[in-house]
Amino acid sequence: MMKDEDMQIFGHALQETPASPKPVTLESFQKEVMEASLSRPVLVDFWASWCAPCRQLAPLLEKAVNEEQETFSLVTINVDEEPEIAQQLRIQSLPTVLAFVKGQPVDGFTGLLSFQELKAFLAKLKDMIPHSSEALLGKGEEKLEKNESTEALQIFTEVLMKEPQNLRGLAGMVRGYLQQGDLVKAKGYYTLIPSSEQEHELVKALKKSIELAEQGQQAGDLSEICQSLEQDPLNHDKRLVLAKALFAQGQSQQAVEELLTILTYDFQWKDQQARTELLNFMEALGPSHSVVINARKRLSTLVFI
The missing domain is CATH 3.40.30.10 (Glutaredoxin)
Structure with a gap:
């Protein structure tokens, strides 16, 4: 009743x-x-x-x-x-x-x-839920997908307290701090990854993410770049710089949008430099990331236009 x-x-x-x-x-x-x-x-x-x-x-x-x-x-x-x-x-x-x-x-x-x-x-x-690291890691990775880095970092920290060398846990900490724009802490957690894991695809992707973040930090004042693009939307060099800076700040969706904008205007620009950078972003995010899945679909559409 x-x-x-x-x-x-x-x-x-x-x-x-x-x-x-x-x-x-x-x-x-x-x-x-x-x-x-x-x-x-x-x-x-x-x-x-x-x-x-x-x-x-x-x-x-x-x-x-x-x-x-x-x-x-x-x-x-x-x-x-x-x-x-x-x-x-x-x-x-x-x-x-x-x-x-x-x-x-x-x-x-x-x-x-x-x-x-x-x-x-x-x-x-x-009571039937397996309170394993696997379940926590999945939840933390979901948080990163939603750009909820603070909650994600708390979850990955919980995992690492039990398993200090858990690769997905360390990777989550790196990605979480990159999302927050804290390159120092991201690199700090990267150094904790065991040398035996350096050839793992996940670790290679993290290395690429850190490299892109370092490049993005050299972009300068983003407000000036955005203002410049409002006056000249076809300034692809500026838009490329903006994309790198956004990616460095963890704004992967917006960064990808900027590169797709370049490709829409001029796919062949500078020997497909925007496409090359987009592939770098996709490699850093990993093949299962929702941003990558959507970008791949849109890129394939542009190829055949």
Whole structure:
């Protein structure tokens, strides 16, 4: 039975929910559920538009998950639109919620629960979360992707307290301080990486990031560069300098945008210097970075224009 407090949540408090759960399709299931659950538990809410209990459960579940401060991810699957997933997972009643950890369904429930029952379910699920460095590292890397370097550094510090030579932990510290524009601390953590790891692709990418940051620090006053570009948008030399400086400050998305702007105006400029620099940025960020994935798509489009 739903209590009065649950109905209040349903009617009013949930209007301030930070973000809506992401709808998942058959095409995105692997990424949004299987792969995402490697770093944090993913709750999958199976629903249908004609299901009244589904509509009642959705805001309660969303509120309960949001109160856990990013401990869980919440996604939804409309069984009428994605019957293949429902069939594969043997969903027979609605609403049904399944919890995935490390790519496997580990728990779940069917039917409408009260808010307090949902909180109890999440508390039980927390005990099943592997509190390993792997999970923390994944969370820290997510923070870096969002440019939340302060939170990321706290997470990587926690990892390094237990495992001082953890490569991903050290790499996270380097990237976090580069994102904050603190080249000294970034280089300090780079020196802590064991010599035996110097040929690792991750370490090579870090070295490239530090080199780019050093170049970017020589850019000078960015406000003057921006003002100059407002007067002369085709000054590609200035825009290249700006891109390097932005990258050095951890503003990788904006840095890439500046290089793509040059390539849009003149792809062949100075023997494709902007393209070469863009490839350097992509190498430093790593192939799985969202900025790199988007840049690769846009670059391929420009090549064929």
